[in-house]
Amino acid sequence: MNLLGRAEELVLLAVWKLGDDAYCVPIKKHLVKTTGKDWVFGAVYAPLERLEKKGLLQSSLGDPTPERGGKRKRIYKLTKAGVKALIEVKKVEKAMWDNISEGVLEKLL
Amino acid sequence: MSDGNKKNRPPRLGSWLVGRVSNDPFGAKTGDFEEEFRENVAGVGFLRAYLIYWKQLFKSIPGFLIFTIIRSGAMLKSYFKIAIRNLLKNRIYSLINITGLTIGFACCLIVLLYAQSELSYNDFHDKGDRLYRVLRETTRPNRISRSSTAFTRFAGYAQDNLPEIEKTVRITSYGERLIIIDDLKVKKQILFADSTFFDVFSFPLQSGSKDRVLEQPNSVVVSKSFADQYYPEEEPFGKIIMYDGKFPLTITGIMADIPENSDYQFDLAVSFVSLRTISGTRMYDRGALSHTTFFLLKENVSAAVLEEKMSNRMTFKYGRTYPTKYYLQPLDKMHTEPWLQYANYGDIKNIYMLSGLAIAILLIACVNYINLSSSFGIRRSKEVGLKKAVGAGRSMLVYQFLGESIFLAVIALVFSVIAAYLFLPVFNELSGRNIILGLSQGIEIVVLLGIIAVTVGVIAGLYPALFISGFKPVNVIKGKTNDGTSSSSLLRRCLVVFQFSVSLALLIGMIVFREQLGFIHKKDLGFTRENILTISLFEDVRIGDRYNTIRDEFLKNPDIYDMTAMHYIPGTYSGYLDGYVLEGRPKTDKAQMALFHVSANYFEFFDIPLKSGRCFEPGSQSDIENAVILNKKAVEMIGWDNPIGKNIKFYREKIRYNEKGYASSSHSVDKDMRVIGIIENYHGGSLKDDIKPMIFRYRPDMYDYFSLKINPDRTNKIISFIDEKWSHIAPNVFLDYFFNDDRIAEAYKSELRNARIINISSIIAIMLAGMGLIGLLSYNLERRIKELGIRKVMGAAINNLIILISKDFLYLILISNIIAWPAAYFILSKWLDSYVYRIEMNLLYFIEAGALTALAALTIICAQTIKAASRNPVDSLRYD
Incomplete structure (x- = not known):
C-alpha cells in the first residue's frame, strides 16, 4: 500500500470536500481554515501536482474570470484511485485511533 | 472601473x-x-x-x-546520455579535447597558485598596511647608488624628527650562523631586530612579552621548532646558547615558526643591541652598521608626503654628503619588486612570464577545443537533423551543444586539479618554491578556474552550437552538409595559424635561451673555476689570521695542489664601486673602482695573468701596507700610460654625528698606495654585469674564504682529510665548504630555471598544437574520403595524395612562421639586452624552429594521409 504524505492527504481531502469548485485558491483557503496554519501557494501546488502524477487527481482547465485577470482556473477532481486512497486513509486513521478514549491524551499534559 | x-x-x-x-x-x-x-x-x-x-x-x-x-x-538525462555516447564513440576526439583542456587548465592552476603564493608574501602582518621599508637613492658624482639599507643611527633620527612615524624597526639578517647549544654545533638562520620587532610585525610569540623579549642585549627569541628540537623536555627560558661559537645569548621568548610566505626566514631573533658586542663597540657606536629600516606610520599618514619630506634636505637633515632621495616601499611590494636583485626574492616579471606561458597554453588548448568540436559536430549532423525533424527548436539544440561543451570543460577541470596536484612537486623543483594545493589556497583558485572553464566551454561551444543548429534538416538527412562554407573554414585556418605561431614563438624562445645559457656556461670568465674547493670562514677573522699555518698543514696532502685565501670568491661578486683619489688629479675627480682583498698568490692560483709589474710578495709587510694591483679595465678608465709606481690615495670622508644623528664635522683619512702590477680583466660577477674597474689589496686580516685546488679523482678523501684537520684548527666552527663551479652556476639559477620552464611550456604547446592538427586532419580526411577514393581509382599514388593534403597545411605553417618570427625576434632581443655578454640573434635559430615544426606537422600529415589513403576505395565509394 502506498501511504500518502500528510500534506497530500489534507489536499486530497480538501479537493474532495470542495467538489466542483476545487481549484487552488479555495483549496488553500480551506487548508488555512482547517489547519490554522498559513499556507503558501507553492506548498499547495506541490502536493496537487504530485497527486495528479500518482493518478489520484485529474485536472481540467476552467473558464477565465475577470477577478483572475482573465486567467483560467485549473480545477481538480478525484479519480477513482483518489477516492480509494481517501478510504484507505480513513481506514488507517480509524485503526490507529481505535481504543483511545476521548480526553486521554489531554490528561498527559 | x-x-x-x-x-x-x-x-x-x-x-x-x-x-x-x-x-x-x-x-x-x-x-x-x-x-x-x-x-x-x-x-x-x-x-x-x-x-x-x-x-x-x-x-x-x-x-x-x-x-x-x-x-x-x-x-x-537524455542529453547526458547522448553526450556520453558521443564521447565514447569518438574516442580520439574526446581524448584530444579533454587532455588538451586538462593540460591547459592544469598549467593555469599551477601558475595561479604560484602567483597567489608570490603575492601573498608578507601579507600576514596585521599592521602591514602601515609598514614601509625605507629605500634610498643617492646621487654621487658619476653614478647613482641605490640601497635598501641605512646606518645604525638613521632609525633613531627619523623617529625623533618625523612625527608621522609611530615606530621604527631595524632588521639585519646575518644568514646562517654557527650556534652552539651545550655541545651541539648547528647552523641556524639569524636575524637581528629592534625591541619593537614583535610588536610591529605579526610574528606571534608563544611565550614572552612582545615588548620586552628583545629589549636587553644578548637576548634571543627562538622558534617553536628550535625549542622543541633542542629543549624537548625542559623549559628553554634562560638557557644560554653561543652565537658564532663565542657570544652567549640568553633565550627570552619562543615564537611560532615563521610562515613560508615571509621574506624574512629565521630560526633565531637576536636583540639589535647585541650587535654592540658582536660587531664591536666601535662599529656600532659610530653608526656604521648597515641594516634594513622599517617605519610603522601613524594612521592616515600618506607615505608619498613623507617620502617628499624625507627627500628634502631642508626638512630632513640626516647626514648627507650627496643629494639623497628616499622611498617608502609598502611591505606587500617587498617581495615582488626587489629594489636590489637578491637571489631569493621573487620578481613580478617572473609572474608575468609564467602567466603569459600559461595563457598561451590555455589558448592553444581552447583553439583545439573549438576546432575539434566544430568539426566533430558535423559528424552529428544526422542527429541534429533528426531532432529538428521531430520538433526540437534551435534554442534547444544550442543549449544541448553548449551544455555538452561546458560538461566537457568541467570534466577537464576536475582532471586538471588531479594533474596539478601530481605535477606540483615537479613545478616546485623547477621554480624553487614550495607551493601546495590545499583546500585553503586552492578553493578560490578552483572557483576562478571553474568560471574560466565555463567561459571556455561557452566560447568553444558557441560556434559549433550556432553553426550546427543552423543545419537544414532536409539537407542534413539527404547528406548535404554545408560545412565547407568559406567563413567556417577560414576561421579554422586562422585558429590553426594562431596555434602554430604561438608554438613556434615558444620554440624559438627555447632555442635562444638554450644558446645564451650555453654561451654563458662556456664563456671564459678569465679565471679557473674547476676543481676548486672553497671553505667558508663565517667571517671569522681569527681563522683567517692563521692562514699560513693552515696552508702548510693542508699542502702536506699530495692531492691538494695549492691554496689561497680571499674576501670574495671570483665569479660571484662584481664588487662595490668606491672613489679613490689619483696621483695628479684633484680630490673631486675620484676614480670609481671596486676593492677586493686577496692573498698574495690569488692571481697565480686562479690563473689570472699578470700584464705588467709584479704580484704581491707573500708576507711582505710593505705590500700589505701600501701596494695595490689594478685590472686592465681600471687602467683604461684612468688613462695612465705607465701605471706602475703611480700613487693612489685611499681617501675617505669620515662624518661625525652628534648624538641626534646630525652630521657635525668631517675629517679625512688618507693612505698612500702604490700600483705594483696590472692584471688581465676577469669577470668578478655575473655575466649580466660588465667588468668593473678593480683594485686589489693584500689583506691577510680580511680573509673570508680559503680555496684549495684539488685532485678531482680523490674528492671524498680530501674532504675527510680537511674535516679531520678542521676539527683541530677550529674545534667549534662547523666546516662549511663548496665547489667554486657550483657556486658560480648558482648565480644563473634563475636563468636556468626560466629556461627549463620555457622548455617544458614549449614542448607542451607544440604537443597540443600537434594534437589539434591530428584532430583537424582526420576531420578533413574524412570529409574528403570520397574524393580520395575517386582519385585512387583514377590512378593517383599515395604520395600524390600526401602532397595534395599537406599542401593546405604546410601553407598554414608557412604563414605561422611569418607571424611568429618577428614577434619572437622582438621579445627575445629585449631579453638578450639584459645581458652584457650575449649571443647575437641568428637566422639559424628561426630556421631550426620552423623546420622542427614543419617536420612534426609533416609527420602527422603523412601518417594520417597514408592511413586514409590506404583504405580501399571500394569502402568509401560503396554507398553512392
Whole structure:
C-alpha cells in the first residue's frame, strides 16, 4: 500500500470536500481554515501536482474570470484511485485511533 | 472601473516571476495569485494585500524551482546520455579535447597558485598596511647608488624628527650562523631586530612579552621548532646558547615558526643591541652598521608626503654628503619588486612570464577545443537533423551543444586539479618554491578556474552550437552538409595559424635561451673555476689570521695542489664601486673602482695573468701596507700610460654625528698606495654585469674564504682529510665548504630555471598544437574520403595524395612562421639586452624552429594521409 504524505492527504481531502469548485485558491483557503496554519501557494501546488502524477487527481482547465485577470482556473477532481486512497486513509486513521478514549491524551499534559 | 481595475492589479513583476519559475503553461497559477490578491485588496486594503502577495510568492519559489528541475531532469538525462555516447564513440576526439583542456587548465592552476603564493608574501602582518621599508637613492658624482639599507643611527633620527612615524624597526639578517647549544654545533638562520620587532610585525610569540623579549642585549627569541628540537623536555627560558661559537645569548621568548610566505626566514631573533658586542663597540657606536629600516606610520599618514619630506634636505637633515632621495616601499611590494636583485626574492616579471606561458597554453588548448568540436559536430549532423525533424527548436539544440561543451570543460577541470596536484612537486623543483594545493589556497583558485572553464566551454561551444543548429534538416538527412562554407573554414585556418605561431614563438624562445645559457656556461670568465674547493670562514677573522699555518698543514696532502685565501670568491661578486683619489688629479675627480682583498698568490692560483709589474710578495709587510694591483679595465678608465709606481690615495670622508644623528664635522683619512702590477680583466660577477674597474689589496686580516685546488679523482678523501684537520684548527666552527663551479652556476639559477620552464611550456604547446592538427586532419580526411577514393581509382599514388593534403597545411605553417618570427625576434632581443655578454640573434635559430615544426606537422600529415589513403576505395565509394 502506498501511504500518502500528510500534506497530500489534507489536499486530497480538501479537493474532495470542495467538489466542483476545487481549484487552488479555495483549496488553500480551506487548508488555512482547517489547519490554522498559513499556507503558501507553492506548498499547495506541490502536493496537487504530485497527486495528479500518482493518478489520484485529474485536472481540467476552467473558464477565465475577470477577478483572475482573465486567467483560467485549473480545477481538480478525484479519480477513482483518489477516492480509494481517501478510504484507505480513513481506514488507517480509524485503526490507529481505535481504543483511545476521548480526553486521554489531554490528561498527559 | 478601469481605474479600480488597474489598482487591483497585482505587481507585474510578480506575475511575470510566477509564470517564469513555475511550470504554468496556461496561466492557472498566475491566475490563482491574482485572484487572491484581488480578494485581499477588497478585504485588508491594497498595501497589506501587496505584502501578502510577495510573501506568498517568495515562499513558493523554492517549491516551484524544485518541481521545474525535476521535470526537466528527464530531458537532461537524455542529453547526458547522448553526450556520453558521443564521447565514447569518438574516442580520439574526446581524448584530444579533454587532455588538451586538462593540460591547459592544469598549467593555469599551477601558475595561479604560484602567483597567489608570490603575492601573498608578507601579507600576514596585521599592521602591514602601515609598514614601509625605507629605500634610498643617492646621487654621487658619476653614478647613482641605490640601497635598501641605512646606518645604525638613521632609525633613531627619523623617529625623533618625523612625527608621522609611530615606530621604527631595524632588521639585519646575518644568514646562517654557527650556534652552539651545550655541545651541539648547528647552523641556524639569524636575524637581528629592534625591541619593537614583535610588536610591529605579526610574528606571534608563544611565550614572552612582545615588548620586552628583545629589549636587553644578548637576548634571543627562538622558534617553536628550535625549542622543541633542542629543549624537548625542559623549559628553554634562560638557557644560554653561543652565537658564532663565542657570544652567549640568553633565550627570552619562543615564537611560532615563521610562515613560508615571509621574506624574512629565521630560526633565531637576536636583540639589535647585541650587535654592540658582536660587531664591536666601535662599529656600532659610530653608526656604521648597515641594516634594513622599517617605519610603522601613524594612521592616515600618506607615505608619498613623507617620502617628499624625507627627500628634502631642508626638512630632513640626516647626514648627507650627496643629494639623497628616499622611498617608502609598502611591505606587500617587498617581495615582488626587489629594489636590489637578491637571489631569493621573487620578481613580478617572473609572474608575468609564467602567466603569459600559461595563457598561451590555455589558448592553444581552447583553439583545439573549438576546432575539434566544430568539426566533430558535423559528424552529428544526422542527429541534429533528426531532432529538428521531430520538433526540437534551435534554442534547444544550442543549449544541448553548449551544455555538452561546458560538461566537457568541467570534466577537464576536475582532471586538471588531479594533474596539478601530481605535477606540483615537479613545478616546485623547477621554480624553487614550495607551493601546495590545499583546500585553503586552492578553493578560490578552483572557483576562478571553474568560471574560466565555463567561459571556455561557452566560447568553444558557441560556434559549433550556432553553426550546427543552423543545419537544414532536409539537407542534413539527404547528406548535404554545408560545412565547407568559406567563413567556417577560414576561421579554422586562422585558429590553426594562431596555434602554430604561438608554438613556434615558444620554440624559438627555447632555442635562444638554450644558446645564451650555453654561451654563458662556456664563456671564459678569465679565471679557473674547476676543481676548486672553497671553505667558508663565517667571517671569522681569527681563522683567517692563521692562514699560513693552515696552508702548510693542508699542502702536506699530495692531492691538494695549492691554496689561497680571499674576501670574495671570483665569479660571484662584481664588487662595490668606491672613489679613490689619483696621483695628479684633484680630490673631486675620484676614480670609481671596486676593492677586493686577496692573498698574495690569488692571481697565480686562479690563473689570472699578470700584464705588467709584479704580484704581491707573500708576507711582505710593505705590500700589505701600501701596494695595490689594478685590472686592465681600471687602467683604461684612468688613462695612465705607465701605471706602475703611480700613487693612489685611499681617501675617505669620515662624518661625525652628534648624538641626534646630525652630521657635525668631517675629517679625512688618507693612505698612500702604490700600483705594483696590472692584471688581465676577469669577470668578478655575473655575466649580466660588465667588468668593473678593480683594485686589489693584500689583506691577510680580511680573509673570508680559503680555496684549495684539488685532485678531482680523490674528492671524498680530501674532504675527510680537511674535516679531520678542521676539527683541530677550529674545534667549534662547523666546516662549511663548496665547489667554486657550483657556486658560480648558482648565480644563473634563475636563468636556468626560466629556461627549463620555457622548455617544458614549449614542448607542451607544440604537443597540443600537434594534437589539434591530428584532430583537424582526420576531420578533413574524412570529409574528403570520397574524393580520395575517386582519385585512387583514377590512378593517383599515395604520395600524390600526401602532397595534395599537406599542401593546405604546410601553407598554414608557412604563414605561422611569418607571424611568429618577428614577434619572437622582438621579445627575445629585449631579453638578450639584459645581458652584457650575449649571443647575437641568428637566422639559424628561426630556421631550426620552423623546420622542427614543419617536420612534426609533416609527420602527422603523412601518417594520417597514408592511413586514409590506404583504405580501399571500394569502402568509401560503396554507398553512392
